[in-house]
Amino acid sequence: MLEEIDAQVQQLMWDVRERTLQRMKKSYDVDLKTSYKDLVTTVDKENEQFLNQRLRQIDPSARIISEEGYGDRVDNLDGHVFIVDPIDGTMNFVMQHRNFAIMVALYVDGRPTYGYIMDVMNNELYHGGNGHGVYVNDQRLNTPANNGLHDSLIVVNAGLTLDGGHNIREIEKQARGLRMYGSAGIEMIYVITGRIGGYLSYLKPWDLAAGMALADEMGLVAKGIDGRRVNVLSSNLVLVATKQVTDDILELVD
Ligand code: IPD
Numbered sequence: 001m002l003e004e005i006d007a008q009v010q011q012l013m014w015d016v017r018e019r020t021l022q023r024m025k026k027s028y029d030v031d032l033k034t035s036y037k038d039l040v041t042t043v044d045k046e047n048e049q050f051l052n053q054r055l056r057q058i059d060p061s062a063r064i065i066s067e068e069g070y071g072d073r074v075d076n077l078d079g080h081v082f083i084v085d086p087i088d089g090t091m092n093f094v095m096q097h098r099n100f101a102i103m104v105a106l107y108v109d110g111r112p113t114y115g116y117i118m119d120v121m122n123n124e125l126y127h128g129g130n131g132h133g134v135y136v137n138d139q140r141l142n143t144p145a146n147n148g149l150h151d152s153l154i155v156v157n158a159g160l161t162l163d164g165g166h167n168i169r170e171i172e173k174q175a176r177g178l179r180m181y182g183s184a185g186i187e188m189i190y191v192i193t194g195r196i197g198g199y200l201s202y203l204k205p206w207d208l209a210a211g212m213a214l215a216d217e218m219g220l221v222a223k224g225i226d227g228r229r230v231n232v233l234s235s236n237l238v239l240v241a242t243k244q245v246t247d248d249i250l251e252l253v254d
C-alpha cells in the first residue's frame with residue numbers, strides 16, 4: 001500500500017511541476033506575509049490547494065500539514081501525515097524564476113517515510129525512502145562521502161549568518177567555503193548529492209520534512225544544534241549534514 005501511495009505521489013509531483021511552469025507564463029499576485037522579506041504568491045496558494053486535494057484522493061486517511069493554510073490542524077504525527085511546501089524559495093521564484101522547489105513528505109506514526117523534492121527548473125525529482133534508497137528521477141543516488149568541515153562547502157541561512165549567533169562565524173571559517181541558495185529544498189538536494197557537506201538553518205515543518213526523510217534514507221544526519229534528533233513539528237535551528245560535519249559543527253556551536 002505504501003508503494004502504491006509512493007508511485008501516485010511521484011506522479012503528482014510531475015503534475016504540479018507542469019502546472020507551475022504553465023502558471024509562470026501568466027501573471028500572478030505577489031503579497032507580503034510577515035515582512036518585505038517574506039513573500040507569498042497566488043501560485044503558492046493554488047499549488048497547495050491542488051496538492052492537498054490530490055493527496056486526499058491518494059490517501060484519504062492521511063492528515064495534511066501545509067504552509068499556506070489549506071491543510072488540517074495537526075498537533076501529533078499519529079497515522080499518515082503529509083507535510084507540504086507548495087513553493088519553497090518563493091523569493092527566488094518571484095525574483096529569479098529559478099532555484100525554488102516543491103516539497104512533499106509522508107510521515108507514518110512519526111517516521112519520515114517518503115520525501116519528494118521537485119527542482120522545477122532543472123526538471124529533477126528527488127524522491128525515496130522506506131528502505132528503497134534515494135533517486136533523482138530514475139537514477140539511484142549513492143551516499144555522499146563522509147567528509148569533515150575542512151573538506152566541505154556548507155550552507156548557512158542568511159539570517160543566521162548576519163545575526164552571527166551560535167559561534168556561526170567560526171563554523172563558517174572552518175569550512176572549505178560558504179554558499180547560500182535561498183531554498184531549503186534546493187539546499188537539501190545539495191546535501192543529499194554531496195555538493196554541500198552541511199546545511200544549517202531555522203526550519204519550519206514544511207521546510208524540513210522532505211529533506212529529513214531523504215537525508216535519513218541516505219545515512220546522513222538531521223539534528224538540532226543541541227545535538228538531539230529534531231522534532232519535525234516544531235520550528236528548529238536544524239543541521240542536515242554528513243556524520244563528520246555534524247560532529248565538527250556540534251563541537252564548535254554555542
Ligand atoms: C524559505 C526558504 C528559505 C529559508 C526560509 C524558508 P519559503 O521557504 O526555504 O531558504 O531560509 O527559512 O522559510 O517561505 O520560500 O517556502
Ligand code: CA
Nearest residue numbers: 085086087088
Ligand atoms: Ca513555501
Ligand code: CA
Nearest residue numbers: 085088089207
Ligand atoms: Ca519553505
